Amino acid sequence: MTDAIVAGSGEGEPISGIAIPAIPNVHSHAHQRLMLGLAERAGPGADSFWTWREAMYGFALRLGPEDLEAVAAQLYVEMLKSGFSVVGEFQYLHHQPDGSAYDNPAELSLRCLAAAEQAGIGITLLPTLYGFSGFGGKEAISGQRRFLNGADRFLRIHETLRKEMANHPLGRLGISPHSFRAVTAELLSEVIAAIDPTAPIHVHVAEQVKEVDDCVAWCGRRPVEFLLDSFDVSSRWTAIHATHMTAAETLRLAESGAIAGLCPTTEANLGDGIFPAVAYLAAQGAIAIGSDSHITVSPAEDLRLLEYSQRLRDLTRNALAGGPGQSTGRRLLDAALAGGARSMDQPVGVLAPGYRADITVLDSTHSALIGRSGDTALNTWIFSAGNAAVKDVFVAGKHVVRDRRHYNEDAIAARFRSAVERLTP
Secondary structure, three states: OEEEEEEEOOOOOEEEEEEEEOEEEEEEOHHHHHHOOOOOOOOOOOOOHHHHHHHHHHHHOOOOHHHHHHHHHHHHHHHHHHOEEEEEEEEOOOOOOOOOOOOOOOHHHHHHHHHHHHHOOEEEEEEEEOOOOEOOOEOOOHHHOOOOOOHHHHHHHHHHHHHHHOOOOOEEEOEEEOOOOOOOHHHHHHHHHHOOOOOOEEEEEOOOHHHHHHHHHHHOOOHHHHHHHHOOOOOOEEEEEOOOOOHHHHHHHHHHOOEEEEOHHHHHHOOOOOOOHHHHHHOOOEEEEOOEOOOOOOHHHHHHHHHHHHHHHHOOOOOOOOOOOOOHHHHHHHHHHHHHHHHHOOOOOOOOOOOOOOEEEEOOOOOOOOOOOHHHHHHHHHHHHHHHHEEEEEEOOEEEEEOOEEOOHHHHHHHHHHHHHHHOO
16 A cells, blocks of 8 residues: 555646555456345345345346446446456356347357446456256256356357457456356366366355255255365365355365455345354455445445454454454455455556556545555545545556546446336336
8 A cells, every 4th residue: 555646647647645456356246236226125925045036037137238238337337436446247147038049159248348348447257157056957947047058058158258358458267157056066077177277267155054055955065065075176266155164164265275255245235144254364265355246336345344244243343353453454455455366367456566557546635534544544444434535546557537437437327327227127
């Protein structure tokens, strides 16, 4: 972090404030941005992740390619304005609403790439491998028909994206087996063997108690245990959520080098549970953050809620500071930067030669930050000021957010507004 920097804007004028590395957002489902506020009404029965999922499928079945591009572009602007500079798009819309392929099998992932270009954000595309509706290869249901691929069809999508990404300096390509509900070990192994051996792999795992129980009923092992037993898990892997782990699983996942991709605001909204962050970080485990279903888009809020969840569970304070006298905000930010850069396979997260100039500038004149510097400024941003203090953002040195305005904000917002009017019931 640099206090009171003077950063070149590309037009010569100085930009003052507090510079920090911009943060990677490692887990995004762009199409879910449409659902804000529309699932916060109690149903006739017990509400849960699983009832929310049915509502989400309804939205997913309605989006066309232009709609997805418009929604994703608006979302990516919101990410940039909050201090994110890279998005990991865990993209599982692949086909037309009836399940048939588009002429270009990668049509919808390419729409997310186009949206990222409009917004000027870095992107790691993670096309989703999705074949089944339950553990052991259970037949998929109708709401999932846009998601489904076998190995051959998925690899055609991936190869199309690989060729396209060669022309995008801010882009990277990985894969995202949706979950072990949606893929078998055999299907995933076949796909992994056919792609770049260094490409990122992201997978939902152990998000919900029911998921854990169903996995145990199927194979006698818990999802994280199944993952670690079945694959050569390393730092190319990001375990999204990993909420429900035993002490032994927590230690094994940390020691594997995998990144735990945490989405605290979405996990709280869906009633997922609390990640064992104290134990995971104590075991030198790597973490990163993502906004997932985009209930809010704010790295500060996700880091704050990660810490607060540990305090609420353990009845303590500064749970993740790492020791007496240590800054909680500093440890959280450093962990999210290092883990996020690895998870995204992007040269970001450090303000130093050899790294991309992805920079977030905090407003040192914001009322919460007046008189704050160093780690105290980080703590104040994360725990108090949040998005309101983000003033300027640079991606690869380009000034994409200037004094809280995105360079392409109005045009992107107009297309988003039209999409919402078409799609919202």
